[in-house]
Amino acid sequence: xxxxxxxxxxxxxxxxxxxxxxxxxxxxxxxxxxxxxxxxxxxxxxxxxxxxxxxxxxxxxxxxxxxxxxxxxxxxxxxxxxxxxxxxxxxxxxxxxxxxxxxxxxxxxxxxxxxxxxxxxxxxxxxxxxxxxxxxxxxxxxxxxxxxxxxxxxxxxxxxxxxxxxxxxxxxxxxxxxxxxxxxxxxxxxxxxxxxxxxxxxxxxxxxxxxxxxxxxxxxxxxxxxxxxxxxxxxxxxxxxxxxxxxxx
Amino acid sequence: xxxxxxxxxxxxxxxxxxxxxxxxxxxxxxxxxxxxxxxxxxxxxxxxxxxxxxxxxxxxxxxxxxxxxxxxxxxxxxxxxxxxxxxxxxxxxxxxxxxxxxxxxxxxxxxxxxxxxxxxxxxxxxxxxxxxxxxxxxxxxxxxxxxxxxxxxxxxxxxxxxxxxxxxxxxxxxxxxxxxxxxxxxxxxxxxxxxxxxxxxxxxxxxxxxxxxxxxxxxxxxxxxxxxxxxxxxxxxxxxxxxxxxxxxxxxxxxxxxxxxxxxxxxxxxxxxxxxxxxxxxxxxxxxxxxxxxxxxxxxxxxxxxxxxxxxxxxxxxxxxxxxxxxxxxxxxxxxxxxxxxxxxxxxxxxxxxxxxxxxxxxxxxxxxxxxxxxxxxxxxxxxxxxxxxxxxxxxxxxxxxxxxxxxxxxxxxxxxxxxxxxxxxxxxxxxxxxxxxxxxxxxxxxxxxxxxxxxxxxxxxxxxxxxxxxxxxxxxxxxxxxxxxxxxxxxxxxxxxxxxxxxxxxxxxxxxxxxxxxxxxxxxxxxxxxxxxxxxxxxxxxxxxxxxxxxxxxxxxxxxxxxxxxxxxxxxxxxxxxxxxx
Numbered sequence: 001x002x003x004x005x006x007x008x009x010x011x012x013x014x015x016x017x018x019x020x021x022x023x024x025x026x027x028x029x030x031x032x033x034x035x036x037x038x039x040x041x042x043x044x045x046x047x048x049x050x051x052x053x054x055x056x057x058x059x060x061x062x063x064x065x066x067x068x069x070x071x072x073x074x075x076x077x078x079x080x081x082x083x084x085x086x087x088x089x090x091x092x093x094x095x096x097x098x099x100x101x102x103x104x105x106x107x108x109x110x111x112x113x114x115x116x117x118x119x120x121x122x123x124x125x126x127x128x129x130x131x132x133x134x135x136x137x138x139x140x141x142x143x144x145x146x147x148x149x150x151x152x153x154x155x156x157x158x159x160x161x162x163x164x165x166x167x168x169x170x171x172x173x174x175x176x177x178x179x180x181x182x183x184x185x186x187x188x189x190x191x192x193x194x195x196x197x198x199x200x201x202x203x204x205x206x207x208x209x210x211x212x213x214x215x216x217x218x219x220x221x222x223x224x225x226x227x228x229x230x231x232x233x234x235x236x237x238x239x240x241x242x243x244x245x246x247x248x249x
Numbered sequence: 250x251x252x253x254x255x256x257x258x259x260x261x262x263x264x265x266x267x268x269x270x271x272x273x274x275x276x277x278x279x280x281x282x283x284x285x286x287x288x289x290x291x292x293x294x295x296x297x298x299x300x301x302x303x304x305x306x307x308x309x310x311x312x313x314x315x316x317x318x319x320x321x322x323x324x325x326x327x328x329x330x331x332x333x334x335x336x337x338x339x340x341x342x343x344x345x346x347x348x349x350x351x352x353x354x355x356x357x358x359x360x361x362x363x364x365x366x367x368x369x370x371x372x373x374x375x376x377x378x379x380x381x382x383x384x385x386x387x388x389x390x391x392x393x394x395x396x397x398x399x400x401x402x403x404x405x406x407x408x409x410x411x412x413x414x415x416x417x418x419x420x421x422x423x424x425x426x427x428x429x430x431x432x433x434x435x436x437x438x439x440x441x442x443x444x445x446x447x448x449x450x451x452x453x454x455x456x457x458x459x460x461x462x463x464x465x466x467x468x469x470x471x472x473x474x475x476x477x478x479x480x481x482x483x484x485x486x487x488x489x490x491x492x493x494x495x496x497x498x499x500x501x502x503x504x505x506x507x508x509x510x511x512x513x514x515x516x517x518x519x520x521x522x523x524x525x526x527x528x529x530x531x532x533x534x535x536x537x538x539x540x541x542x543x544x545x546x547x548x549x550x551x552x553x554x555x556x557x558x559x560x561x562x563x564x565x566x567x568x569x570x571x572x573x574x575x576x577x578x579x580x581x582x583x584x585x586x587x588x589x590x591x592x593x594x595x596x597x598x599x600x601x602x603x604x605x606x607x608x609x610x611x612x613x614x615x616x617x618x619x620x621x622x623x624x625x626x627x628x629x630x631x632x633x634x635x636x637x638x639x640x641x642x643x644x645x646x647x648x649x650x651x652x653x654x655x656x657x658x659x660x661x662x663x664x665x666x667x668x669x670x671x672x673x674x675x676x677x678x679x680x681x682x683x684x685x686x687x688x689x690x691x692x693x694x695x696x697x698x699x700x701x702x703x704x705x706x707x708x709x710x711x712x713x714x715x716x717x718x719x720x721x722x723x724x725x726x727x728x729x730x731x732x733x734x735x736x737x738x739x740x741x742x743x744x745x746x747x748x749x750x751x752x753x754x755x756x757x758x759x760x761x762x763x764x765x766x767x768x769x770x771x772x773x774x775x776x777x778x779x780x781x782x783x784x785x786x787x788x789x790x791x792x793x794x795x796x797x798x799x800x801x802x803x804x805x806x807x808x809x810x811x812x813x814x815x816x817x818x819x820x821x822x823x824x825x826x827x828x829x830x831x832x
Contacts, residue, residue, distance in 0.1 A: 014254040021786060029785030032252075032260055032287075070280045078284060186292060189333030192284045193346050 001055040001149075001171075003046040004111035005081065006102055007039040009064050009072040010122040023220045026122075035072050037184075038117025040079070042177045044184040045147055046115050047080030054149045055113075061105055063087040063098055069202060077195035078187035084200040089212060097205070097212040099131035104208035106136060111172065113154065118143050118176040129176035139169040142176040256294055257362035258557050260286075261791055262604060266611045267355055270777045276618065282352050285337075289356040292332055296325040297363035304366055304508030305668050309450070311500050316449035316510045322367050323452030329360070329371055330400025338375065339398050343382060343390070350543065354550055354614035358607065362554035365672050366508030370403050370447050372551070376544055377404025377459050381482065384528040384536050386433050393457050393482050403453040407442040407460040407483075407514065408537070414443070415685055417534065418475045422462035422516060424524065437521025438462055438483055441498065441513065444679075448512030449485070449497045456485040458495065460516065460524055461533050478533035481524030483516065494522040505671030542629055545637035545680055546613045552676040553606030556644025559651035559669045560599040566655055567592050586654070595650045600794070601802045602647040605767050606640035608774055624704055631694050631701035632766065634686040639763040641676035642683065648673050687759035688752055695740065696751060702740075709733055709769045715776045721796060722775055725803050729768045732810045736765055739818050746820060753825040754817040761813040768807050775799035 011017055012032040020027045035043075046058045060076035061084065062068040069086030077084055087101055106114060119126035133140035141147075141156030145164065148155040158165045159178045169175075187195070205212045233239045243249045252260065263286060267273040273282055300321035309318045329335065338353040339345025360368035378397040382390055396402040413419035422440025429435060438460055442448075449456065460481045463471040471477065487493050494517050501511040516522040528536060567587035574581060575588055586592045613636040619625035648670040652659035659666045677683045695702065713726035739758070743751055778795035781788055 012254075015252060016254075018787060027785050027787055029782075029788050030261060030264070030791075031787065034287075071283065074280050075284055186288055186328075186332060187284065188331060189285065189288070189337060189346055192281055192288065195284075196278055196281060 001049075001113065002057045002059065002109065002111040003049060003055050004102075004106060004109055004114045005039070005043045005046045005058060005060050005076070006098075006114070006116045006128070007043060007060050007062050007072055007076050008036040008117070008120045008122075009033050009062060009068040010036045010120055013037050013121055019221055019223055023222060025218065025221050033067065033071065035075055036117050036120045036122075038119060038121070038177055038179070040117075040184045041179065041181050042115040042117050042175075043076055043079050043081060044182050045144075045177060046113075048182065049113075049147070049149055050080070057082050059083055059085065059109060059111065061085040061087065061102070063089065063093050063101055063205070065090050069200060073200055074192075074195045075187060077198040077200070078192045079185065080191070081198070083198055086200055086202045087205060087208070088202055089205050091212055092214060093205070093212045094214055094216060095125050095127035096131055096215070097210055098128050099135055100210045101205055101208050101212075102128070102132050103135040104210065106132075113149075113171060114174045115147070116174075116176055118178055129174055133174040136172075136174065138173050140174045140176070141167050141169050143178040144175050145178050145180045147175055147177075147181065255561060256298065256558070257290060257359050257561075258554065258607070259561070259604075260290065262607070263355055263358075265774075265777070265791070265795075266608055267351070269781060270608070270774060271351065271611060271615050273349070273351055273615075277349055277352055282355075285348070285352060285356055286359070288332060289334070289359040292328055292334075293359040293363035296321075296328045297360050297367050300325065300367070300508075301364045301665065301668070302662075304364065305505075308502065308507045309500055309510035311449075311497055315451060316497055316500065316512065318450045318452060318510055319508060320452075322370070322450075322508055325364070325367050326370055326400070326403075326452060335371055335374060335400035336398045339378070339382065344395060344398050349615075350617040351611060351614040354546070354611060357547070358550050358554045358557075358610075361551040362558040364508065365551050365555055366506045368551070369506065369509040370450075370453075371400070372547055373406060373447050374400070374402075374404040376540060376547075377406060377457055379543070380459060380480070380536060380540055381457075381527065383539065384480070384532075385482070388432050389482060389525060389527065392432060392488060393484065396455065397457060401453065402455040402457055402484075403447055403450070404457040404459065405445050405447050407445050407448075407458050407516075409444045410441055411443045411513070415682060417461065417478065418473070420461055420463060420478060421471065422460065423471060424462040424464045424479060424481060424526075425521065426464070427521070427523070432482075432488070432525045434526040436462075436464070436481060436524050436526060437517060438481060438524045439517030439521050441515055443513050444501065445512045445514050446506075446509045448510060448514045450510050458483045458485070458514070458524075459527070460522075461537070462524070464530055475534045477531055479530045480527040480533040480536050482527060483522050483524035487523060494519050504674060505668065506675050542613075542633045543617055545633050546610055546617065548676055548680045549606065549613075549636040549638075549640040550610040552640040552644035552673055553603065553610050554644075555669050555673040555676075556599070556640065556647035557603040557607055559648045559666050560596070560603040562664075562666055562669075563599060563651040563654040564596060566658075567596060570656075592654060595654055597798060597801045598805070599647040599650050601771065601798045601806065602643040604774075604795075604798060605770055605802065606644050606647075609767065609770050610636050610640060612770065612773075627701040628704045628708070631690075631705060634681075634690040634694065634759065635763045635766050637681065638677065638683050638686045638759060639767060641673070642760075642763075643767075645670065645673045645677065683759070684756055687755035690759050690762060691743075691752060691755045696744065699740070702737075705766075706733065709765075712769055712772045712776060716772050719776060719779045722772070722779060722799075725772060725775070725799065728803055728807055729765065729772060732761075732765045732768065732807055735811060735814050736762060739814050742818055742820070750820065750822060750825070753820070753822050757813040758817045761810045761817070764806055764810050764813075768802060771799040771802045 012034040017026045049055045058081045060081035073084040143159045144156045146157035336345040337348045378394040381394040424436040427435045427437045463477045498513040498515045571583040616625045616629035651666040716722040716726045778792040783789040
């Protein structure tokens, strides 16, 4: 079985994003960028499935600037991807265009399973996996907290509002991961060094015939409002009076 | 500025040093280096920093089974081994990854910042394995270096004895020939070894002791001086599984570095500890000296890292601690103490000390990698006493300021800054005290053969030229060159002086020399920073921070050079000739 893992290069989850002075976006110059944590979990799961002898090859794919290939996909190969496909573009690619590019890659690579993060932590869209499954006409198991390959099926335990739901999908299928699926490993030094020797092919969106022109326009990016200090009131009556004065009740 | 998430070192600063300044990408794949640095920062934070306090409060203990250390130390080092970091700098044929010393140093700095006592085990292990790899026989390399490179066994350096610390000529450990086997010339060792870091512990499969000892002459007497010193490999557990005749006579109870079990070891209480000779007899000290530059840079690097973390802690604290109001304001909310000018002065001094120390050590690490180039080696020899001493003294100064910025809280054990200070207080002492380094600099590196001085001077002049071409740095370089001229003038006077008086003020000379070197290191950084693309706000702040720290160093530190040189130039022997009774 072949597994395809799309990974996105995003601002490191530890950092507090700083908004550019002109409000056009987040200042990313020389900021630590990392693999989207949900994607890291997806990759870890794919590598574990391979280590358990249930898959032969893990292919990582990333769409983004040169660094997405040299950094993010190298770290994907260090974690355990066997090879990488870099679709290089400096433009912002929205979820639908990402899904279309991924569909073209799936058509070419014919993986039995696509595992990807449920969302990227930079735009928080939570759309690409679902769109990809729809474009492919394949079953989808989203928000996975447990993934079990069972012959030509995969059982996916999903984190839903009411608790856990398990769905059984016929392969090939698309799975998106939630945070509790696994704990990704540190890529060890030998693997970091070996990663550079694992193959990577570089493509462009045009190679897949996908128009990535944005359908959305960002008007303004701003910091969330600063939280106001609280106040301790002596009794319930004062509280109610204050709330009324604020028009909150 | 440093990110709030930078708990050990500033990631941006490490990248700045490695990529923007030292161009590590010329020799090593840049992304691989970044991946290793990120791996190191993560491992160090998750597994080394996490038991920083615990390893201080739960000191190693000794019972009939030997020394026990905090289990978390063993776990952390297991992760370090699993990540392949013991092997980082070793050749591929030894199971290593052939990484340049510069990359290894940058990686190691994170572990030292997180927990220098735990990091001491791999530091010593790598030093031990490197000696065996350089001078041991193939069988010795296979038997004793490889398990250390894999991180399965740890190593120690057994040099000092209770009566022989800084002066290794007084070593009395005796090595009696005991035949030969596949591991080489076998000897029986007898003697006491003091201050042995990692001398015993219960977390590695075996401990490889490298022991300096003397082979007695035909008359049964030990040779005088250091020429008779030879190096021996004496493992705790012998290849046949039996215990070697090495026992722990006691643990030293230190003020810092407490997680590193520091032992008094007795070799040969019974039949003599078995040790195999490394290389030829009488070469022990020479072999040790071959590794000295790297060992001393590593000490400087550890000191820099300790100072650096205390700077990041104070920077964070100064932005959180609300106290007082700006000058002239009486009412309103208290402000964070970073708004007070004196706190900013302290922070900028810390920044100049800590970042300057790290930069110096990384620069020297790059010189280690250029060992094929005689000029680089000569420059490295000259700079090594500074790379060891300056971070040890000024990293500690940064630790001291960190306590001051934290105020009363900094004096309590609930915060890390007092422990960082205690940990760092070792560094001006071990691996050659500041006084020893001063004599090494002035004697061996300058008065005996000063051929490296013009190399350094050329570096200073080149940096000065670049700085003068940048508007915002103009005016800095002349004061550095002036300080250098003062050093030269002072050396001229010293060379005219009787040899026995030349070292009276070697330490103030070292301080002066060190400050000029750091002035140059800061100017190098400022020039690099000024040339960064500063269109993004974060980059502009970073570059301005470097330039301000440089300017602060030139404004407040460089003028000290003249004061230190005063006593040296005047040939003051007030202290050196003071009768003991007058103290």
